[in-house]
Amino acid sequence: MIQPDSGGADASAASLEVDGVVVDFQGLRAIEDVSLTLRPGEILGLIGPNGAGKTTLINVLTGFQAVTQGSVRLGGVDIAGWKPHERSRRGLVRTFQSVLPFAGLTALENVEAGGVAIGLVRGEARAEAVRILSEMGLAHAANRKAGTLPFGEERRVGIARAIAMRPRFLLMDEPAAGLNDAECRDLQTIVRGICVSLSCGVLFIEHRMSMVFELCHRIQVLQLGRTLALGPTDAIRADPKVRKAYLGEDEVSPC
Numbered sequence: 302m303i304q305p306d307s308g309g310a311d312a313s314a315a316s317l318e319v320d321g322v323v324v325d326f327q328g329l330r331a332i333e334d335v336s337l338t339l340r341p342g343e344i345l346g347l348i349g350p351n352g353a354g355k356t357t358l359i360n361v362l363t364g365f366q367a368v369t370q371g372s373v374r375l376g377g378v379d380i381a382g383w384k385p386h387e388r389s390r391r392g393l394v395r396t397f398q399s400v401l402p403f404a405g406l407t408a409l410e411n412v413e414a415g416g417v418a419i420g421l422v423r424g425e426a427r428a429e430a431v432r433i434l435s436e437m438g439l440a441h442a443a444n445r446k447a448g449t450l451p452f453g454e455e456r457r458v459g460i461a462r463a464i465a466m467r468p469r470f471l472l473m474d475e476p477a478a479g480l481n482d483a484e485c486r487d488l489q490t491i492v493r494g495i496c497v498s499l500s501c502g503v504l505f506i507e508h509r510m511s512m513v514f515e516l517c518h519r520i521q522v523l524q525l526g527r528t529l530a531l532g533p534t535d536a537i538r539a540d541p542k543v544r545k546a547y548l549g550e551d552e553v554s555p556c
């Protein structure tokens with residue numbers, strides 16, 4: 302597996318960094334002092350049982366959830382005051398499990414909307430969308446309404462739209478949910494491709510552990526809002542406290 306750049310002050314300045322974040326919901330502490338670093342070109346798995354705080358952390362990163370304490374920095378800049386659309390314009394992009402908000406648009410229009418959202422003029426966004434759809438094997442679907450596509454293709458349209466936003470960091474919340482084995486393998490190829498060709502850092506939240514283990518360079522494990530473990534994939538896979546808390550003693554389910 303190709304390892305991303307992992308060291309030096311330059312790497313930190315180019316990274317997405319969460320520092321000491323706390324999130325409270327009316328008396329419930331959902332996140333307790335979590336720090337996280339995502340480097341360009343790396344795939345960082347974020348795993349943990351239900352309620353561990355993974356989605357809340359994504360919402361913090363995308364600007365939909367305010368923090369009670371702590372900071373988020375993009376390329377060394379504190380982004381606390383940035384609105385969600387400013388974050389995505391500057392390269393902090395997330396994928397959704399479904400393209401449903403745009404289900405009535407064609408696949409091409411969906412991907413074009415990604416380019417327009419980051420400020421491309423329509424013609425440029427369209428040309429880019431045609432190229433991305435073709436690279437993702439979706440050229441045949443360009444003029445079909447996204448909501449009428451097979452599930453796996455609809456999911457890929459959502460990822461294509463994210464790619465059109467030229468992500469520096471891509472946040473993927475359960476991208477494999479509902480996909481079959483072949484679609485999971487396609488997804489892995491796509492994620493690796495994004496990582497290498499765009500030098501994009503990917504935060505990969507997924508319950509399918511076989512996929513997390515195959516794809517991720519490092520894994521951070523959350524439990525009850527705290528970081529239980531963080532390290533290279535092989536070390537996390539073998540960590541007894543992670544196995545006890547999350548993985549169980551049995552081997553993981555296949556993807």
Ligand SMILES: Nc1ncnc2c1ncn2[C@@H]1O[C@H](COP(=O)(O)OP(=O)(O)OP(=O)(O)O)[C@@H](O)[C@H]1O
Pocket residue numbers: 326329330331349350351352353354355356357358
């Ligand atoms: N808007 C909210 N108001 C109150 N509590 C919330 C809110 N959002 C999340 N929580 C609580 O915060 C904790 C973390 O939830 P979160 O959804 O981030 O976990 P998760 O790791 O993403 O879980 P899952 O794997 O089930 O998606 C849970 O106890 C949840 O009930």
